[in-house]
Amino acid sequence: MINKNEDSGKKLVSLIILNYNGIELNIIPACLSSIFALTYPNFEVIFVDNGSHDSSVLYVQEKYAARGLVTLIVNEKNLGYGTANNIGFKHARGDYIALLNNDTEVDQYWLDEMVNTIENNAGCGMVASKTLNFYTRDIIDNVGHLLYPDGLNWARGKMEKDQGQYEIETEVAFPSGCAALYRREIFERAGGFDDDFFLFGDDTDIGLKGRLLGFSCVYSPKALVYHRYSATAQPYSPQKFFFVERNRIWILIKFFPLDTILKSPFHTLTRYFMHFYALLKGEGVGGKFIQEYSGLHLIKVFFSVYCSAAKGVFRMMQKRKKWAQKRTVDSTEIKRWLKQFRVTVRDVTLKV
Template identity: 40%
Template sequence: MNPLISIIILNYNGMRFLATCLNSLRKQIYKNFEIILIDNGSTDGSVEFVKSNFSEIKIIKNKENPGFAEANNQGIKVSKGEFIVTLNNDTMTDKNWLENLVEVAQKDRKIGMCASKILLMSGQNEIDSVGVNVCLDGMTRQRGRGEIDKGQYDRIEEVMFPSACAALYKREMIEEIGLFDELFFAYCEDSDLGLRGRLAGWKAVLSPNAIVYHYYSGTAGKYSSFKAYLVERNHIWLVVKNFPLELLFLFPFFTLFRFILQFYAVLAKRGASFQFVKQGSVFTTVGTIFKAYFNAFKKLPLFIKKRRIIQRNKKLSRYEFYPLLRKYRLSFKELTFKK
């Protein structure tokens, strides 16, 4: 079977990446796909470039940037494929990428999500992502990040959920659990969707031969204060919506423990926390965190309502969820001391 695949690409002033990304898609062995490009108010001539050079692509042009979640939802709503693929604009796909992704997705009716093997564009075989791992406080990190690809992830295997940088989602799953949560704006929205899919009983699998090359945070900036704000705010909503009640009660203690480790990491000049502080200042970082928690707590009543719906409809019991969390758990040490 060769089902139609809908590839959704978001773009915001990413003209410097588009030729590489879109030309690699033209070279795909698998041909039955459509491309939908959502432009979030670019001012760098991106839309004109795509119209002139890639007339087969459907373009949705937003006047301003509605965020990753809402823009992807726009693409999903107009897409026609049996499977939906989200792909960052700062990527280059191997010619067999889509074929391998679809092949794995069709191996089991309950596979709702497929992760690509994402390598950094550096050319050093450095892994960016082979799925996503989850910490007990809801923070996430790309599985395998920073490792050299030596074949250690070359088997088809379950993962917690994929990174939306280059992920396949089954339309049937999306129709059951709903779209990306648009309140997230950007970051953690793929983790939220992945956890909702898992709780609904769907599987997530790595397709190791579906290879994508990625400029990490080529669009958003690797250590921007805006990114830090969104990640800190959104992971709170992620936990409230999806985590078992007992972990929800332990969340303040896990978060305090993480902050202590991050403070030590900053003093030791290690990890992502130090990089964020280095880009700004300690005061800027602390202010960003307070702002994130203030805005997250303002919307807690709404997210508690969302939680009730998810928990009422879930098919995965807490006794089935905990083994998954143990298997794909991100340690606090890895979270705080690695970049």
């Protein structure tokens, strides 16, 4: 894959796109077209197919890879979000690593704005986009991410009408993995994503790793992305519930201070109570889930979450020890993040 313009004087950005059945969903053509309309002069595209059973690989091979426009990597099966992106990173040559979901379209100035933000903010290692709903473009998908005290992450600004309330460049916890920019150093020093996660929570994991290594994350309000939310994975499916809940437990064990972990059951029970309340009223995340699945199904997934999480506790404790040695900040700083970037229980249960 040849850079768009190696002689521009701009640092090379490796743009990794992870795909699963993007042709079947009719999203890959629009995503790639928007990428090759970017005005940033020096980037490479690494397209990682995660075991698609549609014609995604054939389409990308004929239209882009055969012309030297993208590096095409084909996994024989679905390896999950983190592992597949780690494979993409092994082929990346850039000073910066940009991640994009296949169900996004980017504004032509998106990459210019992301690079400007990371280079103009001292200590910044990650940049969050202003991500809007693809179909209703005055509704916010996310403007960076926030954290709940039990390890759950949440999209800042989710489902709010965009009325100019997020037009200031500011620090956020970490970027959404659907459209993010990272310094290469974060991936190299952190060892990439956690291969155990498979799906969901990966952006929390790499975001906290970046922060533990001493980097901040800045939200770039002019870096516009349009996102078809959960086009590949259903937004209120048992699969999503399983991975979101299990992985937030592992996040808690890997990174949070001990006293915060001990207090976390209170926050989790409060969240579950609010979910139950929303479920009874047919509102929020619980209400959406129960529209398609039975209460018994929900209970079965709940127990499978905790069984799977328990099986991985030893591995997470080993990783906790590793990060206790590697991190450059203390527990006081982590608690400050949890306070500064905290999301309310009402937002995580009643917003959809």
